[in-house]
Amino acid sequence: MLKNDKVLPFLVIHLSFLAKKLYLCTLFNVRNVSEKMITVKVVNRGHQQLPAYATPQSAGMDLRANLDEPVVLRPLERRLIPTGLHIALPEGYEAQVRPRSGLALKHGITVLNTPGTIDADYRGEVGVVLVNLSQEEFVVNDGERIAQMVIARHEQAELVVVSELDTTERGEGGYGHTGVK
Numbered sequence: 808m809l810k811n812d813k814v815l816p817f818l819v820i821h822l823s824f825l826a827k828k829l830y831l832c833t834l835f836n837v838r839n840v841s842e843k844m845i846t847v848k849v850v851n852r853g854h855q856q857l858p859a860y861a862t863p864q865s866a867g868m869d870l871r872a873n874l875d876e877p878v879v880l881r882p883l884e885r886r887l888i889p890t891g892l893h894i895a896l897p898e899g900y901e902a903q904v905r906p907r908s909g910l911a912l913k914h915g916i917t918v919l920n921t922p923g924t925i926d927a928d929y930r931g932e933v934g935v936v937l938v939n940l941s942q943e944e945f946v947v948n949d950g951e952r953i954a955q956m957v958i959a960r961h962e963q964a965e966l967v968v969v970s971e972l973d974t975t976e977r978g979e980g981g982y983g984h985t986g987v988k
Contacts, residue, residue, distance in 0.1 A: 845897055853891015867955030874949040880939035885919050887934045896927040903957045915941030918954050
């Protein structure tokens, strides 16, 4: 037990540490360890393992192709690749299907509707629309990691019709109006 004359400095130092920790967690968007992860219900009608985070700080879980036979993607061809997964997201969340950077860089394979959105009320199979942007055929094999799935919170908006919008410095400038330098 600390003596009274040592308690106050100890508490000040401890509270200062907690304040800095809270500040840093907010600054770097780090989740408090005591926070729970959300629960996503999954029915796996395929034969692949469930998606998983590759590292403790990964944003996305790898999705795997669930195929009976390899799929050949010819140059500029797109195909819906099944995963065998059906998910139930909590209300207020979506799953975003995104490309894997290695497939994009090394083979020109990407997700065509990036990011593909899976709504919380969708119960069908999660599919990945892959496209081959290279000049060579690419073979998608069973079990291959083909995309990432990121679970994200979202908001809904009420659209309000107005006669005009407020003015801004940017105005209607878009599509490269600020240049490249």
